[in-house]
Amino acid sequence: MAETGGFVQFVLLDWVWIGLFIGLMILCGAIFYRLGKRSEADFFLAGRGLPWWLPATSVYATHTATDTPMWITGTIYRWGMRGLWYPFFSAWCAISPFYSTRIFRRSLAMSQAEWQNMRYSGLGSELLRGWLAGWQTFMNMFVVAWVSAAMGKVCLYLFGWPNWLGITLFTSICAIYVLTAGYWGVVMADFQQGLISFAVITLVSLWGIYEAGGPVMIVERLSEMGEGWRTNPFHFDAFWGLDGTKFYALDLITLLFMAIFGGLGMGNFIDWYPEAQRIQSARSVRDAAYSIWAGGLAAIFRNSFWAASILAFFVLFPGIESSAEYEFGWFRLGFDFLPAGLIGMLFAAIIAIHLSTISTHLNLGALYATRDLYHHYINPQADERKLVLMGRFNTVILLIGSFVLGLSMQSITAWLIFALWLQAAGIWVPSILQVMWWRFNSWAYLASWIANLLMSWLVVFVLPALGVLPQLPDWVNFWLLAGLVSLIYIPVCFLTKPDDMDHLVEYFVQARPNGFWGPVKKEAIRRGLLEDAAEHPEHGLFNRNWTPAEADEWTRHDVIAATLSAFCYLFVAVGVAGTLLLKPWGFLCLLASMICGWLMFRIIDPKLKALSVAFETQQAGYLERVNQKTRWEETP
Amino acid sequence: MIDEAIGKILGMAMAYGASALGMFVAYVNYRKRIVKADKVMTPAAWVVILLSVAAVGGAVLIVAQIAGAPADPGVEGEVAIEAPTVEPEIELQPAVREPAESRSSWPMVGIVVPGLIFLFATWVTAALHRHFSTHGH
Numbered sequence: 001m002a003e004t005g006g007f008v009q010f011v012l013l014d015w016v017w018i019g020l021f022i023g024l025m026i027l028c029g030a031i032f033y034r035l036g037k038r039s040e041a042d043f044f045l046a047g048r049g050l051p052w053w054l055p056a057t058s059v060y061a062t063h064t065a066t067d068t069p070m071w072i073t074g075t076i077y078r079w080g081m082r083g084l085w086y087p088f089f090s091a092w093c094a095i096s097p098f099y100s101t102r103i104f105r106r107s108l109a110m111s112q113a114e115w116q117n118m119r120y121s122g123l124g125s126e127l128l129r130g131w132l133a134g135w136q137t138f139m140n141m142f143v144v145a146w147v148s149a150a151m152g153k154v155c156l157y158l159f160g161w162p163n164w165l166g167i168t169l170f171t172s173i174c175a176i177y178v179l180t181a182g183y184w185g186v187v188m189a190d191f192q193q194g195l196i197s198f199a200v201i202t203l204v205s206l207w208g209i210y211e212a213g214g215p216v217m218i219v220e221r222l223s224e225m226g227e228g229w230r231t232n233p234f235h236f237d238a239f240w241g242l243d244g245t246k247f248y249a250l251d252l253i254t255l256l257f258m259a260i261f262g263g264l265g266m267g268n269f270i271d272w273y274p275e276a277q278r279i280q281s282a283r284s285v286r287d288a289a290y291s292i293w294a295g296g297l298a299a300i301f302r303n304s305f306w307a308a309s310i311l312a313f314f315v316l317f318p319g320i321e322s323s324a325e326y327e328f329g330w331f332r333l334g335f336d337f338l339p340a341g342l343i344g345m346l347f348a349a350i351i352a353i354h355l356s357t358i359s360t361h362l363n364l365g366a367l368y369a370t371r372d373l374y375h376h377y378i379n380p381q382a383d384e385r386k387l388v389l390m391g392r393f394n395t396v397i398l399l400i401g402s403f404v405l406g407l408s409m410q411s412i413t414a415w416l417i418f419a420l421w422l423q424a425a426g427i428w429v430p431s432i433l434q435v436m437w438w439r440f441n442s443w444a445y446l447a448s449w450i451a452n453l454l455m456s457w458l459v460v461f462v463l464p465a466l467g468v469l470p471q472l473p474d475w476v477n478f479w480l481l482a483g484l485v486s487l488i489y490i491p492v493c494f495l496t497k498p499d500d501m502d503h504l505v506e507y508f509v510q511a512r513p514n515g516f517w518g519p520v521k522k523e524a525i526r527r528g529l530l531e532d533a534a535e536h537p538e539h540g541l542f543n544r545n546w547t548p549a550e551a552d553e554w555t556r557h558d559v560i561a562a563t564l565s566a567f568c569y570l571f572v573a574v575g576v577a578g579t580l581l582l583k584p585w586g587f588l589c590l591l592a593s594m595i596c597g598w599l600m601f602r603i604i605d606p607k608l609k610a611l612s613v614a615f616e617t618q619q620a621g622y623l624e625r626v627n628q629k630t631r632w633e634e635t636p
Numbered sequence: 637m638i639d640e641a642i643g644k645i646l647g648m649a650m651a652y653g654a655s656a657l658g659m660f661v662a663y664v665n666y667r668k669r670i671v672k673a674d675k676v677m678t679p680a681a682w683v684v685i686l687l688s689v690a691a692v693g694g695a696v697l698i699v700a701q702i703a704g705a706p707a708d709p710g711v712e713g714e715v716a717i718e719a720p721t722v723e724p725e726i727e728l729q730p731a732v733r734e735p736a737e738s739r740s741s742w743p744m745v746g747i748v749v750p751g752l753i754f755l756f757a758t759w760v761t762a763a764l765h766r767h768f769s770t771h772g773h
Contacts, residue, residue, distance in 0.1 A: 017750045024754065028761040035768065123670075126662040134658020138651050188764050192757050199753055341746015345753070373658060377665045453652055632669045 008158045008335045014344025021196065021348035022173065025355055028192045029177025029185030036181035040375070040387040043182035044110060044367045045281040050187065052287035052294065055278035057194035058187045059295020061356035062274050063090055064197055064302065067150035068353070070327040072303060076310035077326040080230030082247055084573055085255045087303050090271070093296020094569040095263030097289035098562040098604065099514070100435055104266060105279050105288040106511045106615060108626045112136070112267055112276050113372040116442070117629060118511075119434060121503035124442025124496075131446065133372035136273055137398075140365030143270075144171065144358055144402035151354050152406070157328060158335070158347070167406045174355045175399050178362045179392050183281065186359040193352035194298075200334075200349035201302055203342070205309035205580075208333035212312035215582040221315045230311060231581060233574050244473045254475035258428065260566050268424055268431035274360050277367065284612040286605075293565065300569055304576035309333055311581070366394035371630070380631040425481035426452030430489055436515030438504060444493035451488035455481055505529065510622050514554040544606045548614030551607050561604035568596035657689070 036043050046054075068087075075083035109115035113132035117125050148167045155166030177185035212218050222228050229235045237246035262268050266276070275292055282288035313329040320326040334346040370391045375382055382390070430448035433440040459480055463469035472480070498504075504520045507513075509529045524530045533553045539546070541557065571593035578586020 013746055017754070020754055021750075021757075024757055024761065028757075028764075031761070031765050032768070123663070123666050126666040127659050130658040130660070130662025130665075131655045132658070134661075135651065135655040137658070138654035142651070184768075188761075188768075191764065192760055195760065196753060196757060203749070339746045341750055343746075345746075345750040348750075373661065377661045449655075453648065457648065632665075 008343065010343060010347075011340045013341045014347070017341060017344035018348050018351070021345070022351060025189055025193060025352060026173060026176055029189035029359070030180045032181040032184035032188055036184040037388050039384040040371065040391065041110070042184065043388045043391045044363065044371065045277065046184045046187055048281060049283045050281050050287070050291075052282060052290040054187050054191055055282050055288075055291035056294040056298070058190035058356075058360070059093070059275055059278055059292060060298040060302070061190040061194035061197065061353075062278075062360045063271065063295070063299040064194075064201075064353050065147050065150070065357040066154060066350065066354045067147065069201075069306060069330045070150070072306045073310050073313070073329040074323055074327040076307045077314060077320070077329055078323070079247055080227070080235065081233040081307055081311070081577060082235055082252070084233055084303060084307050084577065085252050088255060088300070088573060089259045089262070089269060090296045090299040090303075091256075091259040091566065091569045091573075092262040092269055092271075093275075093292045093299075094566040095260060095562045096296075097263075097293040098558050098565065099264055100266050101279050101289050101292045102285055102611075103435060103511045103513050104276060105282065105285050106622075107507070108280070108510075108619070108623055109276075110280060110371045110626075111368055112273055113368060114376075114626070114630065115266065115276075116445075117376075118507055118626070120442035120445075121500040122442070124446065125499075128442050128446055129372055129376070131449065132267075133368045133376075136368040137365050137373065137394075139270075139273075140361040140368070141398045141401045142405060143361045144365070144398065145405035147354065147357050147361070148402060148406045154331070154350060157331070164407055168403055170351055170354050171358050171399070171402065174358045175362065175395065178359045179395050182388070182391060183277070183363050186363045187278075187281065189359060190356045193356040196352045197349045197356070198298070198302065200346055201305055204330070204334040204338065204346060205305040207337060208309040208312045208316075208330075209580065211333070211337045212315045215308075215580060218312050218315050219581055219583075222311065225315075225318060227314070227318075230314065231583070233577070242470070242473060242476065244471055246473075248473070248475070251473065251475050254478055256570075258424075258478065260569075261432070262428065263562075264436060265428070265432035266435055268428045270424070274364050277360075277364055285615055286608040286612040289608055297569060297572060300573050301576055304573055305580065306330060307577045308580035362395050362398055365398045366391050369394040369397070376630045376632075425478045426455055426485035428478075429482055429486060435513055436517075438508075438513075438517045438520045439498050440493055441496055441499050443496040444489045447492040448485055448489040451485045452481070455484045459484065512552055512554075514558075542602055546607050546610035548610060551610035552614060555607075557603050557607055561600045564596045564600040564603070568593045568600060571596060653689075 035047070038047070041047055072083075072087050075086045077083075079086075104115060107115050107118050109118055111133070113129045113136065116128040116132060119125070120128060148171045149163075151170055152161075152163040152166035155161040155169075156163060177189055181188075209215060209218065213221070219228075219231055222230055234252075235247075236249045236252070237243075238248055240248045240250040266272060275295075278291055278295070279288045282291050310329055313326075313333055317326070317329065317332070331350075335343060338346060370387060374390050374394070375387060379386070427448050430440070430445050434445050459469065459472075460477055464471050501520070501523060505524045505527065508517060508520045509524050521530070525532050531549050536550050536553060539550070539555070539557075541560070543557075571589040575586050575589030575591075575593050579590050580586070
């Protein structure tokens with residue numbers, strides 16, 4: 001019955017399920033062909049009309065790549081439950097829905113590069129748009145190459161397939177519906193793939209816990225092995241230190257700080273860029289907010305399922321030294337223990353995970369190449385038919401480029417992905433400042449990107465290689481890079497002029513950023529473009545009667561909702577894993593997360609509804625202006 | 637070690653090269669459309685740019701070849717790239733507990749569970765298509 005030369009024995013029933021699920025996934029994307037070809041906005045944003053749950057599952061599906069289970073298995077196997085904090089960066093989705101998501105959705109920019117053009121003015125804004133468009137086009141190709149390479153490894157492990165086959169086969173299958181239906185195909189297939197993968201991740205994780213003897217047995221076995229600390233997510237080796245092999249409290253503080261407050265910015269995480277596309281595809285500001293919130297929370301939920309099952313894996317397979325071996329731990333729980341038929345479905349879920357990530361990045365890379373490079377710079381007067389055609393052409397180019405990189409430069413790709421994460425440190429603060437502070441200008445942001453290149457190479461690669469610096473732990477690297485890069489962009493900011501006030505007022509009235517925008521707001525009120533918020537009455541915490549003008553203002557409701565949301569995420573991360581191990585604190589945390597989520601919804605939902613309705617009445621006019629800018633009909 | 641260092645430099649050079657190219661296109665457009673310069677780009681300037689791009693691209697490929705970064709099966713535990721590999725590289729440790737009973741004691745699960753999920757996913761697909769094709773989207 002065995003059909004392959006790899007580690008896993010597939011039977012006919014497994015192949016039947018694999019074939020059926022692959023067919024269904026392709027069909028789900030491709031049948032939206034007619035909708036995808038209508039316009040540029042359809043091919044890249046599904047016509048900006050999706051209810052929140054569609055982009056939410058897409059956020060979740062995109063956050064789950066082929067290498068994600070390997071990465072999270074690696075961190076949990078090595079660090080125990082405290083390894084949960086490494087993938088907790090998804091928690092930027094806790095605060096962002098109530099701050100940066102709202103601002104970005106109101107800007108109506110199709111891409112983050114286009115947003116730079118709206119936030120800043122003059123030559124600097126154009127340079128930033130071009131810079132980010134080039135970066136994102138290339139980076140998405142790299143991500144496709146990297147994820148395809150991970151799929152190649154999985155196929156090698158499972159079937160003993162040659163690498164080229166694992167890299168190209170499933171990515172090419174994915175390209176079928178990305179090419180035909182664009183983002184319509186991506187988001188619909190993501191919905192279906194998200195459901196399949198969520199069901200299978202839950203099933204395999206619970207199965208693994210069962211095979212290890214159940215939650216009580218896992219905890220007992222860990223204690224007997226002297227590894228009881230692995231069930232404690234707050235177990236630290238010390239408060240701080242410089243030994244990269246230890247886990248310090250400062251590691252956790254840095255990770256939490258970076259993750260949660262990262263939600264105030266735009267572009268400080270690599271995940272922001274695909275999520276920006278999901279934000280704009282939502283039909284209203286409220287839908288955009290919930291899509292990011294729910295998608296991020298589902299990813300946190302999923303991590304906790306993985307964490308509990310990897311402890312089960314540790315009990316079943318203790319003391320593995322090689323990371324290359326223990327990183328396959330979660331896969332082994334499925335392939336070693338599931339019965340025939342379910343193994344095929346597990347592989348179908350792995351394909352679903354792979355396709356959802358690949359499809360997103362193919363379409364996203366094509367978006368930057370089409371909207372920002374082709375439409376804005378090369379052919380501003382292109383009609384919709386030509387733009388969709390270019391979208392498809394760019395998708396093919398990205399696909400071919402990713403194969404070349406994935407097959408011939410795997411080691412470079414791996415390092416580059418690492419560098420991408422690392423680079424978040426230097427631009428982390430500037431990415432927040434550009435949203436929160438009116439005086440932060442395009443030259444400062446551009447300087448931070450370029451300075452970050454030099455600093456990150458020096459601090460993390462070059463100086464340690466030359467023996468000038470020791471290998472520093474992650475938390476030191478983060479703060480060191482953030483500090484060094486600030487020495488460049490802060491002087492640049494103050495030595496160059498602020499952006500044009502007319503442009504800032506126009507942006508402010510449409511996007512309504514909050515933070516340090518006093519002079520711009522004052523000017524907008526002086527010109528009669530906004531009401532003075534001081535004239536609005538104070539509302540109770542659970543107010544349900546917001547006027548549009550009141551809802552547009554930032555109030556304590558937004559701050560409280562964002563805070564409750566962050567606690568909800570935190571309690572879910574700890575609570576789900578604790579509950580799966582039947583720990584009393586796990587149940588308590590889960591209960592606390594539900595209370596936080598419910599309170600958050602009660603406080604913010606009426607306000608989100610009111611401001612969404614108000615914004616939608618003006619959206620058509622704003623949208624026309626955005627498109628005029630891209631066509632250079634309205635000069636920056 | 638040298639492969640790793642060169643790989644990092646090459647990867648970043650390509651990424652930042654693409655960004656710089658995007659920025660350059662932006663600059664040309666800004667000059668052309670806003671400053672209204674008659675001739676932003678002379679033929680000579682285009683030649684210089686094309687040569688620069690070719691030089692950077694060529695340098696990347698040559699250095700990658702010299703450094704042995706591509707197609708090197710031994711680098712950093714990467715899997716072999718060209719030749720079909722039948723035997724996986726990782727020696728797997730056996731589990732403490734054998735999964736002996738699992739496969740035989742759940743014969744119907746492998747049909748019922750995937751079947752239910754498949755039917756649900758098919759229904760979702762049909763429902764999504766019906767909704768978005770007909771509700772004014």
